[in-house]
Amino acid sequence: MRFKFLKISVSIDLSYWIFLLLVISRIDSHYIEILLWSSVFTLSILVHEYGHALAALFFDAAPNIVLQAFGGTTCFNAAHLTCKQKFLITLAGPLFQGLLTLTAYLLLEFNIFNSYLLKYLLCITMYLNSRWLLLNLIPIAPLDGGWLLRYILENFFGYKGYLASIIIGLVAAAIAIPLLYLKGYHWFFIMQLFIAGWHYCKLWQQVRKW
Secondary structure: OOOOOOEEEEEEEEHHHHHHHHHHOOOOOOOHHHHHHHHHHHHHHHHHHHHHHHHHHHHHOOOEEEEEEEEEEOOOOOOOOOOHHHHHHOOOOOOHHHHHHHHHHHEEEEEEEHHHHHHHHHHHHHHHHHHHHHHHHOOOOOOHHHHHHHHHHHHHHHHHHHHHHHHHHHHHHHHHHHHHHHHHOOOHHHHHHHHHHHHHHHHHHHHOOO
C-alpha cells in the first residue's frame, strides 16, 4: 500500500499488517473498539514518523516513510545534513507524538465530547502514545532517545562520546526490559528493547576488538 501526503511518500509493507494483527489479537473487546485500537495504533506511528519526515523535508532531505513490522521508519538523505539538523529531525518525532498525547489529554480533561466512542478513542490515543513516548526516549538506538544521546555525546566528546552512548544504552536496556515487563507493557515494546539491546551488545563486541 502506498500513498503521498504533504509531499511525503508513505509505504505500508505487508509485514506491518501481520504485525498489527498480532498486536490487536490480545485485545478482548467489541469489534468496533478493536477497530479503534488498530486505527489509533497506525495513526500514532504515522504522526510520529511525520514529525521526522516534515523536519527532514524542511532541510531538503527528501524523506519517505515505511511502515513495517515493529513500527515505522523515516528514510532521508542525510549526506548534506549537519549533526544539529539530524538531531532536530530525530527530536521532531517525539515532539509530534507528545503533542498528540497532550491534545488527547486536554480534550478529555475539558470533556468536549459526549460520545462514548470518541472518549474511548481519546483514551486509547493518550494511553498508547504516552507509553510509546516514554519507551522511545529510553537512551538506546534505534529508539529516538538513543540517537539523541549519541548526537549530543559525539558532538561534545567525539569517539569517547560514542563509547559512552553504547555503555549507557546497554545499562538502559538491562534496566528497562525487566521493568517494562513488570509494568505490563505490551510484548512488542519489550521486543523492541531486546532487539536494540542485542544490537548494542554487538557494537560493544566490535569496539572491544578494535
